[in-house]
Amino acid sequence: MRVLMFGWEFPPHISGGLGTACYGLVKGLAHHNQDIIFVVPKLWGDEEPLARFVNASDVAIDYKERKFKKIWKNLTYLEVSSFLVPYLGPEEYKKFTDYAIHDRADVDDSIFSPKYQFSGKYGKNLMEEVSRYALTGAQIARDRDDFDIIHAHDWLSFPAGIAAKEISGKPLVAHVHATEFDRSGKSVNQPVYDIERAGMEAADHVLAVSQLTKNTIVTKYGIPEEKVSVLHNAVLDASIIKSKYDKKVPEKIVTFLGRITFQKGPEYFVEAAKKVLDRDPNVRFVMAGSGDLLNRMIDRVAELRIASKFHFTGFLKGDDVDHMYAISDVYVMPSVSEPFGISPLEAVRHNTPVIISKQSGVAEVLVNAIKIDFWDIDSMADSIFALLHYNGISRMFKEMGSQELKKLKWEHVAAKLVTVYEKTISARP
């Protein structure tokens, strides 16, 4: 199968989970000898050569092409609110916009220039970049004919996928890693929602990363159930990691690792920590990550007077993430809304027992974990206490968890994806 795939980021230059998931998927497809053309807004040159990469920043748009006019007309509405940033808290937002501004200072800032330098970030020109990316999608689809199907990841690349489909007439698969409801809760950004919906409607088939996400797609976006398949994520490497890191403190460590934003439920972790510390002071809690709720969490921890046992690490990357998992005795993911949530699987790889919220997609694939409602801090505290003190359960989780992990391979996911591709193509009239 020859697939024209539109993503937004690709390792090693990633700022979210989308890049990691794309990487796993592409790697799985490569395992099955699928031929992938992978388009990203900005290519850095040090990506692993698993696909034929196309740097959207290098694609020159031919403005004389009449067919593009219609696409452009449909896209102009995207320009309205270019300050809309769905993924970021205020601080990151500032960092990203600063970056985006400086990074692009030297290029022609006209969206109508033949070439356009994408930042590939989630900065203030996000909407402009999404629109421009769509034009790039159209140009690529016109220039080449070496693909059978189009696959677009999340709303950022949906307009590109739609445009490519319109120009080439090839079928489109829209892959939903997260919906606007996961990112923004009840206050959805209408333009983003509209793009998501348009993408799913234009698609010949929709992929959801969990049953949870599929339910959202069906109920909130009105997509027919039979048009949506669930394609769970996997882990890149299921082997157990024997870490070189030793814990330097005598206490047990309970960890939260992720963006500190409303949808990750950090406040429930803090409240549960207080309950555990009241019963057992020999525990350290760690909140690793950054986000718009970070300062509020620090305030709350200080207010609860547990700051000498509750630590904040800030944003962790690379080796530090492994280090954190390795020294943790319990990993907690109390997400309010998590389409999938790959981090508990990473924790399992480090032999760390996990507690996950029932409101996460990963709860559908991970059997050997404690599952709680995100809001149930009593139950969360009980579970933390149990995993710390009753070695029987944690030992069992360690053994069973690692067995389970071996079944969660991207090769399996990719095999399933290939059948979805085949069905989608054969379903075309």
Place this chain on the structure above:
Amino acid sequence: MRSICFYFQVHQPYRLKPYRFFDIGDDHYYWDDFLNRSVIRKIAQKCYLPMNSLLLDLIHQYPGQFKVTFSFSGTFMDQLEAYAPDVLESFQRLVKTGQVELLSETYGHALAALKSKDEFSSMVDQHREKIQALFDGYTPKVFRNTELIYSDQIGAMVADMGYKGILTEGAKHVLGWKSPNYVYQNSINPNLKVLLKNFRLSDDIAFRFSNKTWEDYPLTTDKFINWINAIPKSEQVLNLFMDYETFGEHQWAETGIFEFMKALPGAVFNQTDFGFATPSEIIDQVSPISAIHVPTPISWADEERDLTAWLGNDLQDEAFDRLYDLENMVKKTNDPDLLRDWNYLQTSDHFYYMCTKFFSDGDIHSYFSPYDTPYDAFINYMNVLSDFVLRVKEKLKEPAIA
């Protein structure tokens, strides 16, 4: 003759290095040597060395007449020994003239007076010993608490320790209609005299000197002399208290601050009926006018002149309480390294960095803070403190094993 009392606070904290969660239990060195050294060296060049030499010239020019007073924190003196022996020598030269008075304070520039009498007096003892060691056995007679923090209780405690006087802020809400230009008494123990900072004239030099939006900009010696002469004849003292870093660091050399100070003493002698005196001299010569009542602590910081720059928000209170939870355990260890870290960790600056009063005085706070936000300051401090707790507990376990 009426007296002007120039008092300069000279303090630098031991700033913490970025200390991460992963360092807890592993890395037991907390101080940012590079940053601390560069700050001391920078200020030495901009302020300490040029201002010391200017003061020495003035002292030679007006023998027995021009006098100034310093208070050095212990953390400052330790850093001078480590990073700037040249500055230490120049201070020693000044003290040798006999026209410079040194004050007592807490070694760690700490807020211990608010929490623990034991720790407070032990820190004052350590500080006095340090002064004696560095300045030929000099023994201070007058006290100034960290950031001029004062209350009736603190005053009584200081009097019990044998001091005859204390310096504090002439806070508006304490003075009311009264003038700071008199000598007052502690309301619990009248033996302790209280000198109050004239904050208007002090801050005209320390804060407003180079402020171009100030209606009295530029501040000239003539203008300042006019204001001094406008002080009613019955008022005996003018206490000009400020950070020593005012000269050359907060107010850069380009603002003319050095020229202002160079010209001021001569103008005072020629055009006013004021002279210069040190706190001890004033306390011996001027009789107190009344007791001053300060039931809740005041300080010289911010518009409120209270403690909210260091304590009061949850971050500060949590850090402060967790720190002093350790007092007894730390003392039991009797370990010199732990005692030194315990001392430096008490420095008020750590709590100042956690201040969240962004909107009124936040700008001046951020000027003095090595952290981006109060939250960063809190996290870093708590990480260090967590490691410190582990070390203390470990140390206390040792004899049992041995």
